[in-house]
Structures are given as structure tokens and as C-alpha cells.
Amino acid sequence: MKPADFRYARPATLDEALTLMAGEGEIAALAGGQSLMPMMNFRIAQPEVLVDLNAVADLAGVTEMDGTVRIGAMTRYSDLARHDVLARLPLVARALPHVAHPSIRNRGTLGGSLALADPAAELPAVALALGAKVHLASTHGTRSVAADDFFQGLYETDRAEDELVTAIDLPAATAQETYGFHEVARRHGDYAMAGVALTRRDDGLRIAFFSVSDRPVRAKAAETVLRDDPTKLDLAIEALDEIDFTGDLNGGPDMKRHLAGVVLRRAWAEVLA
Amino acid sequence: MTTHDITITINGEAITATVPARRNLVDFIRQEAGLTGSHVGCEHGVCGACTVEVNGTPVRGCLMLAVQADGAHVTTVEGLADTGRGHRLRAAFQTHNALQCGFCTPGMLASALEYVEGGGTADRTAIREHISGNYCRCTGYQAIVDAIVEVIETGEGA
Numbered sequence: 199m200k201p202a203d204f205r206y207a208r209p210a211t212l213d214e215a216l217t218l219m220a221g222e223g224e225i226a227a228l229a230g231g232q233s234l235m236p237m238m239n240f241r242i243a244q245p246e247v248l249v250d251l252n253a254v255a256d257l258a259g260v261t262e263m264d265g266t267v268r269i270g271a272m273t274r275y276s277d278l279a280r281h282d283v284l285a286r287l288p289l290v291a292r293a294l295p296h297v298a299h300p301s302i303r304n305r306g307t308l309g310g311s312l313a314l315a316d317p318a319a320e321l322p323a324v325a326l327a328l329g330a331k332v333h334l335a336s337t338h339g340t341r342s343v344a345a346d347d348f349f350q351g352l353y354e355t356d357r358a359e360d361e362l363v364t365a366i367d368l369p370a371a372t373a374q375e376t377y378g379f380h381e382v383a384r385r386h387g388d389y390a391m392a393g394v395a396l397t398r399r400d401d402g403l404r405i406a407f408f409s410v411s412d413r414p415v416r417a418k419a420a421e422t423v424l425r426d427d428p429t430k431l432d433l434a435i436e437a438l439d440e441i442d443f444t445g446d447l448n449g450g451p452d453m454k455r456h457l458a459g460v461v462l463r464r465a466w467a468e469v470l471a
Numbered sequence: 472m473t474t475h476d477i478t479i480t481i482n483g484e485a486i487t488a489t490v491p492a493r494r495n496l497v498d499f500i501r502q503e504a505g506l507t508g509s510h511v512g513c514e515h516g517v518c519g520a521c522t523v524e525v526n527g528t529p530v531r532g533c534l535m536l537a538v539q540a541d542g543a544h545v546t547t548v549e550g551l552a553d554t555g556r557g558h559r560l561r562a563a564f565q566t567h568n569a570l571q572c573g574f575c576t577p578g579m580l581a582s583a584l585e586y587v588e589g590g591g592t593a594d595r596t597a598i599r600e601h602i603s604g605n606y607c608r609c610t611g612y613q614a615i616v617d618a619i620v621e622v623i624e625t626g627e628g629a
Binding site for chain 2: 199200201202203204205206208231232235236239240248250252276295298299300301302304305385386387
């Protein structure tokens with residue numbers, strides 16, 4: 199249960215990090231390490247080069263401009279949890295206590311979670327529910343991708359191998375915005391058996407599930423039902439058939455289908471409350 | 472094998488060693504510093520037995536590389552014993568039988584200290600949530616929560 203040998207680099211700037219990411223061989227970026235290190239200890243992951251981003255100061259921190267909150271990729275969960283900006287990100291504030299355990303949150307980062315795209319992780323679904331924008335950089339330049347297009351499969355994202363997630367943009371909550379979040383887990387802080395994050399604004403309703411499929415997924419048919427009539431919850435739950443439910447160690451697709459209805463019912467009660 | 476020359480200050484003592492890149496922090500503490508109070512359990516961040524403080528923040532010693540802690544200050548359970556910090560928690564653990572085999576205790580104390588020193592309340596649910604990342608297979612947690620509640624309700628500090 200020790201990782202295989204690798205070369206280790208700790209760049210101090212983003213440019214240095216991007217140059218290292220563009221090198222030869224199998225290269226992995228090390229953010230908080232709370233998922234990558236277990237995978238390396240299990241030898242599921244055996245990178246040849248580890249690019250440690252923890253000394254790249256530019257990647258951490260929070261800025262706000264014109265109703266948009268930009269969170270640096272290396273911002274740790276526990277730093278975000280203590281940040282004043284959470285008053286403008288109530289859904290993030292609601293979800294953060296469910297992300298693993300305190301000593302994991304002391305290391306784990308927002309960008310690491312998005313780049314890994316674990317289907318059971320909370321923040322990717324929160325990013326979807328908020329219509330987030332993911333910023334990426336490589337030696338070829340920078341670009342940004344909507345969260346809707348970023349998550350592409352099991353641990354698969356739109357990020358190219360030589361790219362780094364540098365930041366994520368989230369819309370600050372408006373006065374009219376309501377939100378809901380619910381997950382079921384065997385033990386508080388464990389991976390969810392199923393969960394949902396949703397936001398309702400003037401310009402629409404976004405519902406994103408996690409731990410029910412191979413990636414965080416929107417439920418667009420259910421969104422349409424509930425946007426047209428907030429009382430039609432049973433119909434919205436029926437409409438969840440649109441999701442490609444996949445099983446995991448906790449249970450099969452049928453159980454995920456059932457739990458998706460359960461968590462939507464509970465989260466929707468928060469929205470209406 | 473890729474190696475690095477690093478120095479980590481553990482409980483106030485600087486330890487310099489040449490280590491493989493793949494050496495994790497808790498193994499460094501146990502093997503290079505000879506401090507075996509920090510335990511190695513699951514080695515994938517689930518059990519919490521290896522929890523130590525790095526620059527004042529509790530982290531998983533199995534999920535951080537020793538080379539990442541180059542230049543850092545680490546506090547282990549031995550360091551708590553040396554300085555007396557957390558002595559009320561340790562006494563309460565003893566009084567309440569909050570340990571039996573003791574394997575989880577060093578990590579449990581690190582998490583409990585973060586909670587108490589961070590101004591945590593005596594709310595049992597909040598305490599359970601805070602120590603949720605530390606497995607104990609002996610006590611059923613009840614006695615651990617009792618001990619933390621007592622420390623919070625009966626005085627200042629941990």
C-alpha cells in the first residue's frame with residue numbers, strides 16, 4: 199500500500215507548472231492529494247511524474263467581480279468554508295460540510311475535485327447546478343468551459359492531459375434565488391449513495407445529481423416540469439427516467455433511481471420552504 | 472529511485488533526511504524521527520489513525536508526501552505530551568474510557584483538539600460530525616464524545 203516510484207516536481211509559478219505538464223511521459227497534477235494519493239497507494243494510479251501544485255500561490259484564493267465569484271483551483275475546502283464569500287454562495291456553503299471529513303477538507307481543493315470528476319463528489323454537481331464556468335490553462339494558452347460541457351464520463355472531463363484547471367467562476371446568489379441540497383450517505387462525510395444540488399433563479403431551474411450515474415448529471419426534463427409547476431414533484435420524479443442510472447458498490451441502477459427520487463423530494467422541500 | 476533531501480521540524484526538532492519521493496509523511500515520522508505514536512492504518516485516508524498537525528492544521532499523514540512537508544512544522548501526539556497541550560482532553564479520554572486499544576487515539580486527539588481549540592460547542596451531533604473521519608473500533612464513540620463534551624463544558628482550552 200505504498201505508491202510506486204515517481205519523479206516529483208514542485209513548481210512555484212503557473213508557467214513552470216504548465217511547462218512541466220507539457221513534458222513527456224505519464225504526468226499527474228497533485229492538488230490536495232486526497233483522492234490521487236489513495237489511488238497511488240492502491241497503485242490504481244502510477245504516474246511517472248507528479249507535478250505538485252501546492253506551491254503555486256496564484257492558483258489559490260477568491261476574487262469577486264460583477265456578480266461573479268472566481269475561486270482559484272487550489273483553494274482548499276476548509277479555507278473556502280471560512281471565507282466571507284460563502285454568504286454569496288449559499289449552495290456551496292450548504293454542500294461543503296458534506297465533503298468528506300475535516301482533516302480531508304484541510305487539504306482537498308475545489309479544482310482537484312472538478313478535475314478528478316468523481317461521480318460521487320459534491321462540488322462537481324454544485325458547479326453544474328450553478329452553471330459554473332471552468333478555466334483551463336496549458337502552454338498553448340487559456341480557455342474556459344461551461345460545467346455542462348466539462349464533465350464527460352467516469353473520471354473524464356474536457357481537460358486535455360497537458361492542461362490544468364486554474365479557477366472556477368460561480369454566479370453570486372441573487373436575492374430571489376432559492377436552492378436545495380440533499381445527499382444520503384452511510385456515514386456523515388462518506389461518499390454519497392445519491393445526492394442532488396439545485397438552484398432556482400429568475401432565469402430558470404437547474405437540478406444536478408451526483409452519485410447516481412457515471413458523472414454528475416442534469417435532470418432537464420424534471421427541471422422543465424418543476425419550473426412550469428412547482429407542485430408537480432411526483433411528475434418530476436417520474437421524469438428522472440431520462441438519467442442513465444449506473445450502480446456502484448452501494449447498489450444497482452434501480453436503487454440509484456429510487457434514491458434520486460428521495461433526495462429530490464427532500465431538496466425540493468428546502469426550495470419551497 | 473528518485474530521492475530528495477528534506478528537513479521537517481517534528482515537535483520542535485528538525486529532522487533532515489534523504490527520502491524517496493514516494494515516502495509518505497507518517498512513514499517519515501515513524502521511520503526517520505522514530506516517533507511511533509502516529510499510527511498507520513488504512514493508508515488511503517479513511518481511518519484517520521495517521522492524523523497529524525502540519526503547520527497547525529490536522530491532515531492525513533498517509534495522504535501527504537514527506538517531500539511536501541519539507542520545511543514544515545509537524546506536531547504529533549508525542550509533541551502534545553511534551554508541551555502539555557491537550558492535557559485536559561487526554562485526562563478526559565482516560566476518565567471516560569474513551570480508548571481501549573488506543574490505536575485510533577493519536578489521530579482522534581488531533582481531530583478533537585482542532586474542534587475544541589476551534590471553539591466547537593458541546594453539541595454531540597457537531598462533535599460526531601467533526602470526528603467522523605476517525606475510526607474507533609473499540610468504544611462505539613459514545614465515551615469519546617462524552618470526553619470531548621466534558622472538556623468543553625468544564626473549562627477553558629483543550
